[in-house]
Amino acid sequence: MSEDAAPHAAGAVPTRRTDVAPTPSAPVGRTAGRTADAHASTAVPVTTPDERCRQVLDGMRGRRFESASTVAVCAADGTLVGLVTLERLLAAAADTPVRDVMDAEPPTVTPTTDQEQAAWRAVHRGESALPVVDEAGRFRGLIPPDRLLAVLLAEHDEDVARLGGFLGSSSEARSAALxxxxxxxxxxxxxxxxxxxxxxxxxxxxxxxxxxxxxxxxxxxxxxxxxxxxxxxxxxxxxxxxxxxxxxxxxxxxxxxxxxxxxxxxxxxxxxxxxxxxxxxxxxxxxxxxxxxxxxxxxxxxxxxxxxxxxxxxxxxxxxxxxxxxxxxxxxxxxxxxxxxxxxxxxx
The missing domain is CATH 1.10.357.20 (SLC41 divalent cation transporters, integral membrane domain)
Known part of the structure; x- marks a missing residue:
């Protein structure tokens, strides 16, 4: 996996440095941004399709990511070409190219996609993380598993509250009842x-x-x-x-x-x-x-x-x-x- 100091090596997309703090988790709820871009994180591992599985794993060691369960696979121009999970990397032979184990057609969303639609799309496709790309297909970040779960829980909480005749969250419903x-x-x-x-x-x-x-x-x-x-x-x-x-x-x-x-x-x-x-x-x-x-x-x-x-x-x-x-x-x-x-x- 390429270092930031040598982004030209193997034509890889630079990996985030260890001294870069992860993007703070976006708050989920009525006051939070309700689009996919508000929940996307750039503090995730990124590699290229030609890199070897061993190189990817070695490059991830000693680094801090907000989420390392899924690696974004991008071309040299930053276009997303696939996703590969940590489980697949660990199960593959050391010299296997990433392109052979990645999901070449992962579900993607645009930055303006509603957060609920984004979360449900990831669930329906069985993905633990969801990539956000712009109109040209360039990688904008990953929505990590914890944020996807937070969105689903917040939307569920709101739906239950609305079914009870309230417009806010269930905490407001409980407050009104008591x-x-x-x-x-x-x-x-x-x-x-x-x-x-x-x-x-x-x-x-x-x-x-x-x-x-x-x-x-x-x-x-x-x-x-x-x-x-x-x-x-x-x-x-x-x-x-x-x-x-x-x-x-x-x-x-x-x-x-x-x-x-x-x-x-x-x-x-x-x-x-x-x-x-x-x-x-x-x-x-x-x-x-x-x-x-x-x-x-x-x-x-x-x-x-x-x-x-x-x-x-x-x-x-x-x-x-x-x-x-x-x-x-x-x-x-x-x-x-x-x-x-x-x-x-x-x-x-």
Whole structure:
């Protein structure tokens, strides 16, 4: 293996000197660089395909590497041509050229490859280290085994936390579950106060339709049902969206199916409600108003439930805390307005 002092020998790529400190391990987590380049180390053994296995092993003795389990095999211009593991070097005959024992088609990633994709690529190919190369194929460093494992553990930790309805790591999930009463109030009270404001607004909206209620009091009988069913439809959609965000499914993949499901549920509610109200209360106009309101409110509730969790997620807020109360307020107010507008147009 060539010395730094004599890089021209055998056309070898220079090996790192013993007095060069290894590249510090990159932190893994939400604040760390999430690309392959952030985890690549240059403090690894490098050799050429024509060098003998004995020379490689002799050149590694007395040197300090961040990881010596895998040797990068590069051409004279720095292009990566293969990888060879320490196990293969030890098992090969002393005079065997490295090219005869190396993996000539190792999996590689670019510096901008996402850290999770890089780690999984190494695992799926059974590699203990993963080389990072630029667009021209020049060697940029190896992601050592400990960093690959750290990335996998960090990604697993994050995925488990997200499945629990949190956007951060599982440590944040544990903190939220065990936090003090004061912190619980701080996290929940603002959203619930928003709901209280919504209740006052809802009272004002109902009061604005006082004349219609005086003319036909039967209208008031069905307001709770319309609000509840629309809210229930929205809650189901919201649960699917939050679950999808936790599992890494984009809102766009859910939106089309839910945008169709909401109106279909509204049609079913209207179809069932119209004859029941007509038979039991004998007023076709009120029955029509309730049916129209159920269809429109269910359709709009789905849109609201799709938009709010996605918006909170984009803003970096946990949708598990905020989207429920906020969506309930918005859906209820819209349902009340829709119902009274339908009643005003059809009944009074």
């Amino acid at each position: 936090e003090s009463v004061g912190r619980r109030l701080w996290h929940r009270l603002p959203w619930l106060l928003l709901g209280l404001v919504g209740a006052f607004v809802a009272a004002g909206i109902v009061g604005a339709f006082e004349h219609q209620l005086e003319e036909q009091v039967l209208i008031a009988f069905f307001l709770p049902g319309v609000v509840y069913l629309a809210d229930a439809v929205g809650t189901q959609t919201e649960a699917l969206v939050i679950r999808g965000l936790a599992a890494g499914v984009s809102t766009g993949r859910i939106a089309l199916r839910e945008a169709v499901t909401g109106p279909l549920l509204g049609v079913l509610f209207a179809t069932v409600t119209f004859p029941v109200v007509l038979v039991l209360w004998g007023d076709p106009r009120v029955a029509a108003a309730v049916a129209v309101a159920l269809f429109a409110a269910s359709s709009i509730a789905t849109v609201v439930a799709l938009a709010l969790p996605s918006l909170l997620h984009r803003l970096g807020r946990d949708p598990a805390f905020g989207s429920g109360p906020l969506a309930t307020v918005v859906q209820d107010l819209l349902s009340i307005v829709i119902y009274f507008l339908a009643a005003s147009a059809i009944v009074t």
